[in-house]
Amino acid sequence: MPDFTRYAGFSTGRAARRAGPPAVHGGRATSAAAATVLLVPPRSRPASPEPALPDVEVRRSRRRTRTVTAFRENGRLVVAIPDRFTRVQEREWVRRMVAKVESSEQRRRPSDEQLAARAAELSRRYLGGQARPTSITWSSRQGRRWGSCTVTEGTIRISTRVQGMPGWVLDYVLLHELAHLLCAGHGPAFWALLGGYPHLDRARGFLEGVAHATDMPPDADGEGELDGAGDGDPEGAGDAGAPEVGLD
Structure with a gap:
């Protein structure tokens, strides 16, 4: 951006009047008799509304x-x-x-196909390849959830809010939802499935920090509204009463 203070002065003397009206080039007016440049705001162009910016x-x-x-x-x-x-x-x-x-x-940003390939590798590495979802997609309609899994459909959706977070956070969210295909609750058996992931505590702490910074209400697991069941399908797919668990 130019320093507008450089253009504060301009000549109004007799020599400037003899030189005729200043020539306008790209919104700037210049005079042959004046060494300074005056910024002239466009008057005929209507102001257009500024596009909305993210937070x-x-x-x-x-x-x-x-x-x-x-x-x-x-x-x-x-x-x-x-x-x-x-x-x-x-x-x-x-x-x-x-x-x-x-x-x-x-x-x-990974596509849905790349997301599915990443989930397949995580399932193979940490869950013995037992978690096999029918589909994994990004979703902008997860509300406060980081991800959700409709167990009866075998479908997983990951919130677009996770995009831009570190890869080890995305991997945890994916693993969390993959584990729900094998264990719907959050008892010892569920967390035992995730026990082999080396960034488990770090990723949970990261999501807890984001939830705190964005005023998301904490749940019993301390990661925002971490998991819920029986909320239906936020994407409108499958049966309205399909049991679902989600990472919030």
Whole structure:
């Protein structure tokens, strides 16, 4: 963004009047008799509504002078900018960085097919290949859940909110739902199925932190509303009364 203070002055003297009206190039007016440049906002173009942005936290830093960075923190997008930025500059750079991060995540984001292949490998490695879902898909309709499993249908849905989280968190969510195909409850037998996953406690702690940061109500397992049963199918597939368990 240009420094608007550079364009604060312009000539109004006799030489400038003799030079005629300033020429306009790309929204900037220049005069042959004036060494300064005046930014002229377009008057005829109606203002278009700004596109809605996702939940973004903007952090200003006095030590940051020339760089802008963006990163995910507990599933939330953080944009770090210099403290001297104006609100106009802030909005512009937030838009740029959101687009950049989303484009990068889209390239890395696994498809439903890749998700199914990842789940098959996790089942083979940690569950002896016994968990065999009929389908695994991403879902933006999971509400507060990280994932859900309709046991009678053998279908698993993973919340799109997990996209962008570390791979070992996604693997835990997948394993959790895969284990429900073998054990619907959350007793010792269920957790024994997940006991071989080396990042179990770390992943559960990560999700608990995200739930706390986003004001999700904790459940008995402390990971947000971790698991429930008998809520029907949030995607509208299968029988309305199909028993379902979900990771929230």
